[in-house]
Amino acid sequence: MNENMTETGADRRTQLRERLIEAAQEIIAAHGLAALKARDLAAAAGCALGAIYTAFGDLDELILRVNARTLARLEAAIDSALGDAAAEQSLQAMARTYLTFARKEEPSWRALFEHRLPPGAAPPQWYVDARNRLFNRxxxxxxxxLPGTSHRAREAFARTLFSAVHGVVALGLDEKIAETPPKMLDEQLEKLVRVLADGLMMESTRLI
Incomplete structure (x- = not known):
């Protein structure tokens, strides 16, 4: 009987966690990360305010769970865009997919970068793994x-490439530097990846 009660309690906690993640995901997707407030979240999930902290250690953990799902959707979109194309074409496809995802799910995409853990706090390993899977693509x-380069060198290249693509996408969507119509942003991203691919091949000859 005690075991059944324990299992029932665990099931309730799992269901509560799922309701809270889904409610938080909907709020962020509709209104952005800044709109996520504990009291509104509890109301949307149909639970008491204190129940949030029974299901999760804090709001940071909950936000990371939502962001991990965003990363998983982005990962799935990138996987579906990849084929047997040549290296540069694959990188172009990944960059286009990243831009398309950012446009389609902009509030959720922005939440990946807007969320900050408290000073000195490190993200849990499960979240680091989810984030690194994207770089591994x-x-x-x-x-x-870059045939002949080490995995470590390619990891550095991957982060450089992602940072460059993300910068163009973020600035293009913000339009803080200049107005960037969709077609212009598409063209800028294509040129960037082409230039970076050419530069990486030149750099690889130095590192091999």
Whole structure:
């Protein structure tokens, strides 16, 4: 009987966690991360305010769970865009997919970068793993583009490439520097990846 009661309690907690994640995901997707307030979240999930902290250690953990789902959707979109194309074409496809995802799910996409953990706090390993899986998607095209380079060197290239693509996408969507119509942003991203791919091949000859 005690075991059944324990299992029932665990099931309730799992269901509560799922309701809270889904409610938080909907709030962020509709209104952005800044709109996520504990009291409104509890009302949306149909639970008491204190129940949030029974299901999660704090709001940071809950936000990371939502962001992990965003990363998973982005990962799935990138996987569906990849094929047997040449290295640069694969990188172009990944960059276009990233831009398309950012446009389609902008509030959720922005939440990936707007959320900050308290000073000194490190993200849990499960979240680091989810984030790193995206960087690992770049290793295949980069290994074909940069034959003979080490995995560590390709990891550095992957982060450089992502940072450049993300910067163009973020600034283009913000339009803080200049107005960037969708077609212009598409063209800028294509040129960036082409220039970076050419530059990486030149750099690889120095590092091999």
């Amino acid at each position: 770049l290793d295949g095209p980069l290994s074909r583009l």
